[in-house]
Amino acid sequence: MRHGTVTKVLLYVALAVVLVWTLVPLLWMVISSFKSPDDLLATTPSLLFTPTLEHYGALFQSGLWGYVQNSLLAAGISTIIAVSLGCLAGYGLSRAKFRGKDHVAFWIISTRMAPIAAVILPLFILFRYAGLLDSTLGLIIAYLTFNLPFAIWIMNSFFADLPPSLEEAALVEGATRFEAFWRIALPLTAPGIVTTAILCLVFSWNDYAFAVTFAGPDSQTLPIAASQLNTQTGLNWGQLTAIGTIVVAPMILVGLAVRRYLVKGLTLGAVTGE
């Protein structure tokens, strides 16, 4: 649509307001993470200060690397398992015809939607019996409860978008059905696979509720480290904003890298984007 100058100015003013609301908390977090304790405790907010890396240094000296490793292992392995099985099952689901398929689909989607607080209860007792509390394996299993149904569902939706004629052409040329999947369908859904993997990674990297209930000293993840800073050592805002920056920055980067496919991923395939 073409707009007059006045309308245009108003539109960009409104956009500026939205951007201020969105970005101020994030910018303030990053800025504060570079402030010295004295500057942080100033009761008048200020942008004039000498930046320091002391909060980041203190975090890594007090063993942050262990939390990073736990986070990477739990989120990473759960993502790899979910996406691998999700590709196979998503393809199977999109191409299979069988009775009760709607029920299977409903079961998958309602598993994805189950409230975390309700899932934690039975898992807590079962993990306790199985000795899975305070273990990275336990967290991987907990994250699979939402990542696996998500990956199956989304990959099903990406495969359903492929015209079957491409695979049929490969079959005519003598490929097996599995080769048609492996050489034709799978490479064509590469953006879908990457999007699914990134969303699985974000969901599990960002988890707090499962980790705070199941993880112990040997398996705590970054969000737990962040919440402990806030209660144990009083109000250590410097380290808190530093750890916040460490948790948030990589997820924003990978998330925006697949922006074009986010709509499809986040609406569970119901809306196709841009």
Added chain:
Amino acid sequence: MAANTTGNEAGQGSEKRGSRGISLEMTMLLPALILLAILSLFPFFYIIFMSFNTVSLIGGISFEWAGIENWTRLFTDSVVLGSWARSGLYFIATVGIEMALGIGIALLLNEIIAGRYAALSLILMPMFVAPVIVGLLGRFLTDSTYGLYAYFLNATGLYTQDILGTPGSALMAVILMDVWEWTPLITLIVLAGLSSVPISVLEAANIDGANYWQRLRHMVWPSIAGVVIVALLIRSMDAIRYFDIIFVTTNGGPGNATKIIPIRLYETAFRFFDLGYAAAIGLGMLAFSIIVANLFMRILKNRGLAR
């Protein structure tokens, strides 16, 4: 495309392939479904079992058959009923504000040509922030001594009390934290819907002399209504899934001002160790999400048929 649930369109060639083809698809499907059954069906039946027992964690796990006691409590316990009401209020406020703002921002971005996608990328950023960080950052910003937002509210005289320490403003603050994080999701979905409104339709209306609001109501709205409902359902489902923000800000307080049902469930289970009763509450929540899942499946089917 949304027609993926019926499978009619995908299996056109499968008659020719015969039973060998079907078995490959089932072979690909089964490992994931078996794992999913272990991860979901087993805990599901287990939580039902728990809800009919008094479960104790003290001195090892012990179960004692309680019949329907937990369930009668669920419907008569005024404290938990109060939490449901609080959840309802929180749910309507968060999802309502997010839908209104999200649609508004999407309409705004849709009118902006230069820099639309750069602005969208910036606007989407809160979505990727771990909810626990949103909560902790919210505490930082509203801290009555050092908080940036508290400072401005104080300096302008708009609000001078302790934001998270006062029931009304604490509820408002946790609602706004959720709004900050999830409004972008609505914007993203609705903007995708707006981009699919055919330009020719809008231009025809423009020539007919329809103004912006007339076009919005008669041309744009009907073609994005489906997408808006998808956004509403997706958001509704996640709104009751997560409780991290309240968990690390007010943990339900002050008083019971922000004690939504998942917080109450967590407290019942892991502070009062009344896991059987917590299981009954959990099944109540699950019933809600199954209703949402059901609506979502219907929408998917309708959209699939429409194409």
